[in-house]
Amino acid sequence: MNVIYTDNNATTRVADEVIEEMLPFFGGFYGNPSSMHTFGDRVGKKIRQARQKVADLIHADPDEIIFTSCGTESDNSAVFSALNAYPDKKRIITSNVEHPAILNLFKYLRDKKGYDVVLVPVDKKGDLDLDLLYDSLSDDTAIVSLMWANNETGVIFPIPEIAEKVTEKGILFHTDAVQAAGKIPIDVRAAHVDMLSLSGHKIHAPKGIGVLYVKKGMKFFPYLIGGHQEKGRRGGTENTVSIIGLGKACELAAQQLPIMNTQVKELRDYLQSQLLEKIPSVSVNGDLENRLPNTLSIGFDAVEGESILLMLDKEGICASSGSACTSGSLDPSHVLMAMEVPFKSAHGTIRFSLSHYNTKEEMDHIVKTMVSAIETLRAMSPFWKDGKLV
Amino acid sequence: MNVIYTDNNATTRVADEVIEEMLPFFGGFYGNPSSMHTFGDRVGKKIRQARQKVADLIHADPDEIIFTSCGTESDNSAVFSALNAYPDKKRIITSNVEHPAILNLFKYLRDKKGYDVVLVPVDKKGDLDLDLLYDSLSDDTAIVSLMWANNETGVIFPIPEIAEKVTEKGILFHTDAVQAAGKIPIDVRAAHVDMLSLSGHKIHAPKGIGVLYVKKGMKFFPYLIGGHQEKGRRGGTENTVSIIGLGKACELAAQQLPIMNTQVKELRDYLQSQLLEKIPSVSVNGDLENRLPNTLSIGFDAVEGESILLMLDKEGICASSGSACTSGSLDPSHVLMAMEVPFKSAHGTIRFSLSHYNTKEEMDHIVKTMVSAIETLRAMSPFWKDGKLV
């Protein structure tokens, strides 16, 4: 069976161009770039090029790019460094819709390390309460960390505006741009951010490679302590192959950004309007005017997400019922709860996240499958009667 | 030019079998194993198999295997978890010949966090001062971390004996087995270790994947805080492809262990005896009776390591002048200094580290090249006159 993959906010297919770029470095040029031989140095050169391409995607300097093992490590490292830079500051601020890599870390810091954690809420559309954010900025704030775009709903926070206000007060600002990268333009200079996290596997590079941008001149404390790799900012032998792959993926992402905001966005809009048109009692989650071009979070009243996913799966359609980071529980996600999405549709929410590999035929097949899946499930739902919610 | 690669303690070639195993999972089965679709779950199955193979190599249970991004992360995680488990214990013990992933971490904990760090010394052969180690064990010791085998000299510490004595006292014992794995047998059960670090790229898996073994029943605190991956013990989307590759590499390593201790060892011994025979004023570093089968650390009086490496490099020979983690300084490595190797030969020390890919012809070419390199360099050395050190 053909796979229809619409789970790109969870992870993406490694692009053929990226695989091709990486292959020679497994069994051929496998040297350690820190080594004192031409064989290792050849890899060193490729890594310098890759660092440049990553920097270009976000308008940074290559020196400002630290390679990590994933978005989670980048997020953890950024926060850890800020806390080390300001050991006396006890307030840390984020939102209540962050990825677990930030949210669970902040909760750990609150519960185990006594930090004063502010979780700024969002409204029903998923937009941040900016007044509350600005009011919570204090002299003893060590860091503000806010995601650029939400993984579940695609809602975009106004990072440049926020970052300016936060850094104006001399407070460090970090943004988790794992979902924003490759989908909307990112310019770290224009946006005044001090630190920014990326993850390779969301932009068609392999899993297990991430980036932390650290603004030049900023004092940085390494999270992984070891050798002198990454100019002493991250120990551990460089993941050469994946770094080289990520460089290519960033180059492609920059080229494909226009496609993302035309072709992919049109497909997403088509899928959304078809589902709204053909299925009753359906609602789209998140600020429609302010959303990643590839993401559709959509709730179907009176049915349950896992059941929908299994019916999609039978047709080879991959989607998600919320964050991919599930604990195995069927509770509605913390993001939907924070947005006060009513239970009736939160439980039945599906996230479709597209890429440029998707086609209109695939969307039609999804719509067809969804129409019949929802019909079947509602026929057996105790909350659905005579074509409406009871 | 053909490359003669004898820098396998720095990093290894990814085995063809490993590449073959990984390839389908980049662009084909790229799903997220935490996802709720068959496509992602297919990867989940492969990961379970890989976890079993990794466990088998060290005689552990699959549940005891946590995948990390590298040896450095495994080392950092182990120590961090121990400190969190025993927040009131202030002593931490290691040796003065550890890899920077432990040594720099311990120095950081001493200088920045006020820990009482004991660095147990080694003797001239690189063997640990066991009496001093046992004497330093105290009630407020949070963890003892000792490498199983040294990356520069190959000297093996008697881990099973040490671990038994340490854990008997109720003190946590961690071993950095990054260099031991695949070269000597490892049995975590028989050895009584609580935690053990591995790194993929030392055993023909890719760079950027590591393992932390954590004994069942031990309280573990995650280092990367995020999603629920690795049963909540390590956040971050799984590096699926590399995990699958590492599984294969561990399977191969188990099969090739006998080859390592016959064929590879014989090649190493041949190289050693030839160099000793053909070049005057040469000494081998480390306990010859107690050494990894693939490692030769050998010092040439009155010449300097970097110069030797560059002359080897011209012939396509890759070796190392000490640890690959150089800071750009030409100081003799901390390992050789700890062993009190005299300056005259420490500066001129070269590490050859072999693998089963090496051949006798390659050894002969190395010997030939070394004879002429040392001759040339000694001809211009102010410390060499009339065939001897002055």
Next chain:
Amino acid sequence: MWEYTDKVKDHFMHPRNVGELKDANAVGETGSLNCGDALKLFLKVDENERIVDASFMTFGCASAVASSSALTEIVKGMTLDEAAKVTNGDIADYLGGLPKEKMHCSVMGKSALQKAIADYRGIQIMEKPGEMVCECFEVTDLEIIDAVKANG
């Protein structure tokens, strides 16, 4: 691995003027075996204080070997007064540049040269201002700062 220019590699692989100069009348020595770098510079100076021949013996990395080789080429034909003005930057320039981390290797050349000149003229080198950071090459922090500044 260091990014060495072709000129550095050439002077490393094919060093000019290696060995002890039999009829040298000025010798400068710096560094030690312990420190990992050492240079012995031999000059033959004629009655007009012109350097008519030069040679070296070096224990050190590729930059040290190349810097020593370059130094002997640079000073040949110079008067001692001219030679006294040669800086480590001149040596690096002659080699088409050295990696930033390796600038100190050329400082060693300058130091040996000054000692050779002092040896010929029979004068004591004055105490240098600044804090000694490398006892072996007798390099002061100020010199390193100068070297770094001069070489960007």
